[in-house]
Amino acid sequence: xxxxxxxxxxxxxxxxxxxxxxxxxxxxxxxxxxxxxxxxxxxxxxxxxxxxxxxxxxxxxxxxxxxxxxxxxxxxxxxxxxxxxxxxxxxxxxxxxxxxxxxxxxxxxxxxxxxxxxxxxxxxxxxxxxxxxxxxxxxxxxxxxxxxxxxxxxxxxxxxxxxxxxxxxxxxxxxxxxxxxxxxxxxxxxxxxxxxxxxxxxxxxxxxxxxxxxxxxxxxxxxxxxxxxxxxxxxxxxxxxxxxxxxxxxxxxxxxxxxxxxxxxxxxxxxxxxxxxxxx
Amino acid sequence: xxxxxxxxxxxxxxxxxxxxxxxxxxxxxxxxxxxxxxxxxxxxxxxxxxxxxxxxxxxxxxxxxxxxxxxxxxxxxxxxxxxxxxxxxxxxxxxxxxxxxxxxxxxxxxxxxxxxxxxxxxxxxxxxxxxxxxxxxxxxxxxxxxxxxxxxxxxxxxxxxxxxxxxxxxxxxxxxxxxxxxxxxxxx
Numbered sequence: 001x002x003x004x005x006x007x008x009x010x011x012x013x014x015x016x017x018x019x020x021x022x023x024x025x026x027x028x029x030x031x032x033x034x035x036x037x038x039x040x041x042x043x044x045x046x047x048x049x050x051x052x053x054x055x056x057x058x059x060x061x062x063x064x065x066x067x068x069x070x071x072x073x074x075x076x077x078x079x080x081x082x083x084x085x086x087x088x089x090x091x092x093x094x095x096x097x098x099x100x101x102x103x104x105x106x107x108x109x110x111x112x113x114x115x116x117x118x119x120x121x122x123x124x125x126x127x128x129x130x131x132x133x134x135x136x137x138x139x140x141x142x143x144x145x146x147x148x149x150x151x152x153x154x155x156x157x158x159x160x161x162x163x164x165x166x167x168x169x170x171x172x173x174x175x176x177x178x179x180x181x182x183x184x185x186x187x188x189x190x191x192x193x194x195x196x197x198x199x200x201x202x203x204x205x206x207x208x209x210x211x212x213x214x215x216x217x218x219x220x221x222x223x224x225x226x227x228x229x230x231x232x233x234x235x236x237x238x239x240x241x242x243x244x245x246x247x248x249x250x251x252x253x254x255x256x257x258x259x260x261x262x263x264x265x266x267x268x269x270x271x272x273x274x275x276x277x278x279x280x
Numbered sequence: 281x282x283x284x285x286x287x288x289x290x291x292x293x294x295x296x297x298x299x300x301x302x303x304x305x306x307x308x309x310x311x312x313x314x315x316x317x318x319x320x321x322x323x324x325x326x327x328x329x330x331x332x333x334x335x336x337x338x339x340x341x342x343x344x345x346x347x348x349x350x351x352x353x354x355x356x357x358x359x360x361x362x363x364x365x366x367x368x369x370x371x372x373x374x375x376x377x378x379x380x381x382x383x384x385x386x387x388x389x390x391x392x393x394x395x396x397x398x399x400x401x402x403x404x405x406x407x408x409x410x411x412x413x414x415x416x417x418x419x420x421x422x423x424x425x426x427x428x429x430x431x432x433x434x435x436x437x438x439x440x441x442x443x444x445x446x447x448x449x450x451x452x453x454x455x456x457x458x459x460x461x462x463x464x465x466x467x468x
Contacts, residue, residue: 065355067342119427146406148360235457240384241402241457
């Protein structure tokens with residue numbers, strides 16, 4: 001049994017909130033640059049150049065890449081041989097978010113009630129996703145999620161007879177409906193299977209997976225490539241001004257599901273697909 | 281076409297701008313998002329004045345990050361304009377002509393733009409660090425309690441924008457995509 005203090009968790013979460021918001025992951029930068037190299041529409045080239053300039057300014061000056069510094073989505077893989085001491089986990093994470101968003105001059109974008117609104121003033125509470133895994137470490141990933149893209153996401157409970165074609169059509173339909181709103185070029189996270197809620201979680205997790213990785217199952221790896229190609233034939237382009245680069249990546253995650261169903265969730269992200277991980 | 285323009289956005293100037301024009305904007309603009317628009321429209325309904333003179337004004341749909349010490353403003357890219365669609369026709373009816381944001385608008389907004397010679401500019405969504413560099417002055421003018429959503433007066437220099445919808449209702453989201461796809465089919 002290894003002891004990890006609540007204070008350690010707070011400190012790591014605070015740091016990850018700031019770093020994730022200021023520095024885009026290398027795989028995302030590479031994907032944007034590769035798309036710029038392949039883009040043949042002049043307006044689109046100009047937009048992609050400005051997007052590259054933007055993340056370079058954020059890197060150099062340690063400022064947020066985007067003003068929507070998101071809801072703090074915090075993913076934890078907690079080793080089952082870890083004992084957290086000196087406070088409770090939820091409070092420790094929220095204190096980390098509170099500190100990170102204050103010290104990093106990040107925007108506070110959370111309201112206390114979905115209907116009655118009212119900004120909480122410190123960007124808490126975080127959206128916390130925990131998983132118990134073997135081992136004696138805690139892996140923490142902070143993925144600040146902007147809502148311009150979150151709002152364009154969708155979920156559907158398919159009949160199994162809809163098959164693969166149903167999933168393909170749903171992906172295209174969702175990207176088409178999103179159009180210029182989620183700040184394309186976008187990243188598309190697809191979750192297939194599980195239950196209603198698990199499909200949505202898979203879609204969010206898909207956004208956290210590096211863009212230069214593939215689903216380990218060749219069937220879904222091929223589907224990732226095929227659907228990204230299809231999306232980039234829609235012509236929406238960067239910012240929706242027209243062009244090839246509508247999406248810079250598409251990741252699919254799956255789970256077994258019920259004999260009667262085929263849930264599919266699509267979580268849309270913008271080109272500022274931010275996440276940062278640390279292991280304690 | 282590339283244009284350098286200076287505000288205010290008079291009717292005369294608005295009519296020279298066309299969907300697809302690349303524009304570098306200089307002058308005073310005002311920031312507001314959903315919560316601020318809601319309050320402004322409620323104030324107008326009560327017959328009250330707005331916190332700024334709306335005549336020929338341009339509103340930037342943005343909620344910036346807080347300024348770090350020594351900064352004029354934090355990162356300041358556009359938010360999704362569609363959330364302001366419920367309020368934009370009212371704002372145009374009292375003279376606010378320019379809108380800066382990103383994303384699609386409802387036909388009602390385009391209708392009001394044709395009626396009042398409005399212009400909808402797009403700033404690059406997600407490019408908050410880059411756009412902040414064009415903002416030379418920032419002053420909070422109303423609704424401080426709304427935090428990032430408070431009303432601010434900004435002075436911008438050569439802010440890089442694209443005309444998405446012009447005062448005749450031409451729309452770059454439709455025309456730009458169509459032109460690109462036509463070029464693709466010509467190649468085949």
